[in-house]
Amino acid sequence: ExxxxxxxxxxxxxxxxxxxxxxxxxxxxxxxxxxxxxxxxxxxxxxxxxxxxxxxxxxxxxxxxxxxxxxxxxxxKSPQSNAVVIYMMDVSGSMGDEQKEIVRIESFWINAWLKSQYEGIQTRYIIHDATAREVDEHTFFHTRESGGTMISSAYKLANRIIEDDYPAADWNIYPFHFSDGDNWSVDDTRTCIRLLKEGLVPVANQFSYGQVESPYGSGQFIKDLREHFEVGSEDCNVVCSEIKDKDAIVKSIKEFLGAGR
Structure with missing residues (x-):
């Protein structure tokens, strides 16, 4: 394919x-x-x-x-694509080493593929548990942390990065978020939906959410996204992918990149 x-x-x-x-x-x-x-x-x-x-x-x-x-x-003079890719990864306690490894493998290959196809792509990296922080590429692919999960912290930071550095009128914006679907509370999930609807989704070419199956996570967040966004419809720029194990990585990458946005 x-x-x-x-x-x-x-x-x-x-x-x-x-x-x-x-x-x-x-x-x-x-x-x-x-x-x-x-x-x-x-x-x-x-x-x-x-x-x-x-x-x-x-x-x-x-x-x-x-x-x-x-x-x-x-x-x-060589024109380049005005694009930024923002990778967000849940590093909380419910994300085991296997789940984090799946996220890193998938993020690595998405990043390698996009960089091989387009010049001028910038990348930013965010990790989060109960709080979010921006890190460099090496830290993103090697860090080992744990704690509670507050997804909204990552979305707030991503919004701030976009507002400060990547005005939507000038940039193609591609946020990728990976998690096991476990969140701190229903209230924080409501905050996430608001941040997506009012911030990330309107300015992004495509918002991609990958949920890694975990024995410790609830897996609820992808259900909440599908409830509030018409995921899969032609006009919706939110793409969700469920990643059961390492064997599902290629299928997930195709789901994200195959949307053609």
Whole structure:
């Protein structure tokens, strides 16, 4: 089955552009670091033959200043996709080592795939138990923590990051949240739904929630999302995936990336 990747489109007036040098030709002047030895030798050989000094029995060719040739270059501007991917992971006590490992494997491959397909994607990482904090990539993929679960803390932090750094008019926004579906309370779940409806979902190209099966978690949160959002409908940009075990990772990735947003 072929993945239909998200259609990352230009947004707003801003455009992420990188510049790189591309070698485009040869010129007679330049720094030694750009000397083209083959072309220099060719010019020296042509000159030596032209003036009758070339001896096939002693084929020594000594380039002089006029023979030197150097690579020339042009600075090329390359537009990049204006996109940010925000990964959120539940690291609470109900998420066992196996569940966290599944999340890390799936996040790693989603990240690797998107980076291989699109230039200019930025990534941010959030871990949460009862509180949320932003971490670097290494910490996200290696941390071991435990505690209670308050999902709203992650959504609040993600909203803050977007508001501060990624205005929706200029950026394609892809939040991914992974959890075992266990939350602190019904009240916090209500807060999560409000934060999603008023914050993350309206600004995101797609909000992706992956729920890992756990013997310790209630698994309730995905049911709450499906109750409040028309998950699976053409107009809904909320995608949910249930991840039973490691064998379900590929199927889950296809569910997320196959939505084509």
């Amino acid at each position: 072929e993945l239909q990747l998200p259609r990352i489109e230009p947004r707003g007036q801003k455009e992420v552009v990188t510049e790189r040098d591309r070698y485009t030709g040869i010129r007679p002047v330049g720094p030694n670091s750009l000397r083209h030895f083959k072309r220099t030798f060719r010019e020296a050989l042509k000159r030596t033959i032209a003036i009758g000094e070339y001896n096939p029995k002693n084929p020594v060719v000594l380039p002089i200043k006029e023979d030197m040739r150097y690579r020339s270059w042009t600075t090329v």
